[in-house]
Amino acid sequence: MEMIVxxxxxxxxxxxxxxxxLSLGVAGDMGPAGDxxxxxxxxxxxxxxxxxxxxxxxQQQCWNMNGAGLFPSDxxxxxxxxxxxxxxxxxxxxxVNRSPAAGAExxxxxxxxxxxxASSPNxxxxxxSGKRSAPARSEHERADPGSDDEDSGAGGSxxxxxxxxxxxxxxxxxxxxxxxxNPKQKAALARQLNxxxxxxxxxxxxxxxxxxxxxTEVDCELLRRCCETLTDENCRLHKELLELRALKLxxxxxxxxxxxxxxxxxxxxxxxxxxxxxxxxxxPTRPVPSRQWGAMFPERPAQRSS
DNA sequence: ATGCTCTAGAGCGTTACATCA
DNA sequence: GGTGATGTAACGCTCTAGAGC
Numbered sequence: 001m002e003m004i005v006x007x008x009x010x011x012x013x014x015x016x017x018x019x020x021x022l023s024l025g026v027a028g029d030m031g032p033a034g035d036x037x038x039x040x041x042x043x044x045x046x047x048x049x050x051x052x053x054x055x056x057x058x059q060q061q062c063w064n065m066n067g068a069g070l071f072p073s074d075x076x077x078x079x080x081x082x083x084x085x086x087x088x089x090x091x092x093x094x095x096v097n098r099s100p101a102a103g104a105e106x107x108x109x110x111x112x113x114x115x116x117x118a119s120s121p122n123x124x125x126x127x128x129s130g131k132r133s134a135p136a137r138s139e140h141e142r143a144d145p146g147s148d149d150e151d152s153g154a155g156g157s158x159x160x161x162x163x164x165x166x167x168x169x170x171x172x173x174x175x176x177x178x179x180x181x182n183p184k185q186k187a188a189l190a191r192q193l194n195x196x197x198x199x200x201x202x203x204x205x206x207x208x209x210x211x212x213x214x215x216t217e218v219d220c221e222l223l224r225r226c227c228e229t230l231t232d233e234n235c236r237l238h239k240e241l242l243e244l245r246a247l248k249l250x251x252x253x254x255x256x257x258x259x260x261x262x263x264x265x266x267x268x269x270x271x272x273x274x275x276x277x278x279x280x281x282x283x284p285t286r287p288v289p290s291r292q293w294g295a296m297f298p299e300r301p302a303q304r305s306s
Numbered sequence: 307a308t309g310c311t312c313t314a315g316a317g318c319g320t321t322a323c324a325t326c327a
Numbered sequence: 328g329g330t331g332a333t334g335t336a337a338c339g340c341t342c343t344a345g346a347g348c
Contacts, residue, residue, distance in 0.1 A: 202337055
């Protein structure tokens with residue numbers, strides 16, 4: 001049985017690392033909604049037309065929440081990943097979290113090539129997941145992936161190894177430098193932290209997700225405030241109009257005609273805020289004199305032109 | 307030049323575990 | 328001690344870009 005479990009793990013490793021495309025055929029197996037094609041991952045990003053952040057997040061230049069500069073766009077990041085083959089400079093000499101017991105060199109390299117089974121230290125098939133089995137361990141012990149495999153046969157439960165503070169700190173520093181890693185950097189980090197490359201990879205994936213979530217929250221807050229501002233402005237203008245009416249300074253035909261509903265969108269080419277008037281024959285979209293937008297989103301970096 | 311296949315790596319949603327109040 | 332909330336490591340799936348044929 002143990003052999004079976006290990007075999008399945010290896011299979012999962014291979015699945016994960018040697019070609020996820022093989023799993024594409026499973027997509028239809030999604031229950032009642034299976035007929036409906038699953039939406040693309042990128043489609044899930046908010047397309048809030050009429051908002052300054054209407055650009056899909058995956059294409060936006062993300063703001064670095066850590067204040068370490070701007071994240072490049074997805075494609076740029078990928079390019080960067082390919083282009084950047086330097087080792088992570090700040091890792092020089094850092095060997096945090098290497099437990100004495102683990103031994104610096106005895107564990108050998110953690111590179112993916114050297115450790116083909118290193119993909120998911122805790123990876124098991126979901127169907128095998130069962131009770132928690134591992135007793136609490138010390139930080140270093142828990143963070144030591146090597147010691148897991150030996151005693152992980154208990155039902156194949158997915159064991160979650162919390163990273164030590166030192167490991168998290170180093171990963172955080174690394175993330176500030178690059179929010180993606182090339183294989184060399186990944187392997188180096190894994191070696192330095194005594195983790196498996198897959199763990200480093202997962203950490204970066206989750207970290208990017210957290211960053212994006214934070215950015216979304218920030219955007220939402222900005223939009224909320226912007227909405228409030230516009231509401232106030234609308235109120236003020238209404239008041240002003242009433243006052244003018246009261247004074248009969250404005251001929252009725254100038255204010256009685258209610259303008260057609262207007263939506264605000266981002267022009268994909270010039271990326272300026274434009275209003276699309278719903279009224280027919282209103283002519284082309286017109287840029288909005290948007291002091292407020294500028295005030296609300298002063299530091300939004302320009303989107304990379306593709 | 308074009309189309310196809312394969313692979314790596316990304317994002318996203320979800321699950322499961324650890325920790326804390 | 329049990330429990331719900333929260334954080335996050337890990338997983339599965341899908342998509343896309345690039346390389347090779």
